[in-house]
Amino acid sequence: MTPPERRLHWRAAWRIIPTRLPRVNIFARIARPEDVADLEAVEALTNERIRLQSNAPYAHYRGASADLVLAPFAHPNPAGSRFSDGSYGVLYAADAIKTATAETIYHREQFLQATREPEMFLPMGAYRLEARGRLHDLRGLQARLKGVYSPTSYAQSQPFAKRLRAAGSCGIVYDSVRCAGGHCIAGFSPELFSHARHAYDLLYLWNGMKITDVLRFSVAAT
Secondary structure, eight states: OOOOOEEEEEEEEEEEEOOOOOOOOHHHHHSSGHHHHHHHHHHHOOOHHHHHSSEEEEEEGOOHIIIIIIIHHSSOOOOOOOBOOOOOEEEEEEHHHHHHHHHHHHHHHHHHHHTOOEEEEEEEEEEEEEEEEEEEEEOOOTOOOOTOOSSSSTHHHHHHHHHHTTOOEEEEEOSSSSSTTOEEEEEGGGEEEEEEEEEEEEEEEEEEESEEEEEEEEOOOO
């Protein structure tokens, strides 16, 4: 089936990604201040995100918006995700920080269990951005699209999304599989997103088997 398209506008969409605390500028650690600009220019030659940003449609993305919005499209996850087979990038965002937290906890746990990591704290950055555009709406269709909504398999959701994208879809809005009542966006284009800014720093507490708690320990100016 082809789901209906609906115009959506979220003034606050949430994305949580791994970070490093304290934040470190690697060039500042290895070079003299007067050489940093030259090193950044050399690094830009092979940085896919910067190369994408140089394209006319995306040249207006700067700072946090460039890093947060363009990076998923410049560096697609080769392992794939719910709505990508790894051949193209998708930006995932949630309607609430609670939803984004539940989604990211699941995926962090899967990785840490597979690699048998010992106890640790996982620094994460929570970003708030605006989402606006026409999206294919899968909300409320879990009974009809059981394979697409499978909590453990992407065998049906990946080809489903690939067909929509090939037909010109900008993205999908759907019910969160990890947080009851929450909604998520899978954006196929950076143009859906704007006004990205850092909102919180988080720590996920991994006990060697699961993530047991989440600490929100600082609030950045927005």
